[in-house]
Amino acid sequence: MIRYRAYAKVNIFLKITGMRGEYHTLSSRFMRVKDLFDTLWFEEKATPEFEIRGSFDCEVHANTIYKAYKHLLAVTRSDKLSSFFESHAVCVDKKIPSFAGLGGGSSDAATFLTMCNEELELGLSLNELAEIASHIGADVPFFVYGYESANVSGIGEVVERFDEPLIDFEVVTPDIQISTPSVYRYYREHLYAPISAEEAARLESTPSRDILAFMSPKEANDLYPSALACYSELSEKEGWFFSGSGSSFFRIK
Numbered sequence: 001m002i003r004y005r006a007y008a009k010v011n012i013f014l015k016i017t018g019m020r021g022e023y024h025t026l027s028s029r030f031m032r033v034k035d036l037f038d039t040l041w042f043e044e045k046a047t048p049e050f051e052i053r054g055s056f057d058c059e060v061h062a063n064t065i066y067k068a069y070k071h072l073l074a075v076t077r078s079d080k081l082s083s084f085f086e087s088h089a090v091c092v093d094k095k096i097p098s099f100a101g102l103g104g105g106s107s108d109a110a111t112f113l114t115m116c117n118e119e120l121e122l123g124l125s126l127n128e129l130a131e132i133a134s135h136i137g138a139d140v141p142f143f144v145y146g147y148e149s150a151n152v153s154g155i156g157e158v159v160e161r162f163d164e165p166l167i168d169f170e171v172v173t174p175d176i177q178i179s180t181p182s183v184y185r186y187y188r189e190h191l192y193a194p195i196s197a198e199e200a201a202r203l204e205s206t207p208s209r210d211i212l213a214f215m216s217p218k219e220a221n222d223l224y225p226s227a228l229a230c231y232s233e234l235s236e237k238e239g240w241f242f243s244g245s246g247s248s249f250f251r252i253k
């Protein structure tokens, strides 16, 4: 069976532009971390229940891969899909840390969608896959497109490739389980200051290396001050940028 890589991402910048219902709209640059990825493949099995093999700290129904399976099944109603998973397990060699702001669960879900589409010849377009992805989680569409660098907006469903060289990052993940909803909630209640459309457009046209050279880590990520306020055990790391809602820090190697 073919092995697929589910890469981690970092947010070079992450600025809030407003609210859409309970969710925040954002303007963010996502970049792939080229040497941090989970590996996924399918393997034959004997029992008919949907099975995910790998080291996860959640039950199968809470796994983003299972959510992706259910959404894909609801959209395609494909017998090929359901019968395939009666005889095949999804195997994951997990390397991306969880609760890390690196999009690990989201990347697994997106890679699973791509694998099903390719190996079972479901015939879905990239845009159709990305639409399904947007119902699984805000970060999932970015991973479906597979771009190395992209501007991501809306609540995560608008993904536009950004043409620039991939940067080699060093990533560290403090052992603090950060809750993304808590960090967004604190931001909304205490720090809410959305940027203008002009400011978003300026950031979206700036190469990642320039962002990292000219912005401070706290300026670059609106969720960083919020995560620091929510988690007293999280401390600033001089010279390092903060990814998503944390807890990972990154810098150019």
Ligand SMILES: C[C@](O)(CO)[C@H](O)COP(=O)(O)OP(=O)(O)OC[C@H]1O[C@@H](n2ccc(N)nc2=O)[C@H](O)[C@@H]1O
Residues within 6 Å of the ligand: 011, 014, 022, 023, 024, 025, 026, 028, 101, 103, 106, 136, 137, 138, 139, 140, 154, 155, 156, 180, 181, 184, 244, 245
């Ligand atoms: C922090 C980021 O990782 C940056 O890339 C994303 O914005 C969050 O992506 P994610 O973990 O895939 O988020 P989801 O699983 O869709 O949402 C988790 C929770 O985060 C909050 N949330 C998420 C995305 C968003 N644009 N606004 C939000 O307010 C909501 O409370 C939501 O219930």
Ligand SMILES: Nc1ncnc2c1ncn2[C@@H]1O[C@H](COP(=O)(O)OP(=O)(O)OP(=O)(O)O)[C@@H](O)[C@H]1O
Residues within 6 Å of the ligand: 056, 057, 058, 062, 063, 064, 065, 097, 098, 099, 100, 101, 102, 103, 104, 105, 106, 108, 109, 139, 180, 244, 245, 246
């Ligand atoms: N495929 C998956 N891989 C890892 N964790 C998963 C997965 N599916 C569900 N989870 C659960 O989701 C929670 C967060 O894991 P995840 O890897 O998505 O990290 P995250 O850092 O919150 O991601 P993000 O960067 O999107 O904020 C954990 O409780 C984990 O048990």
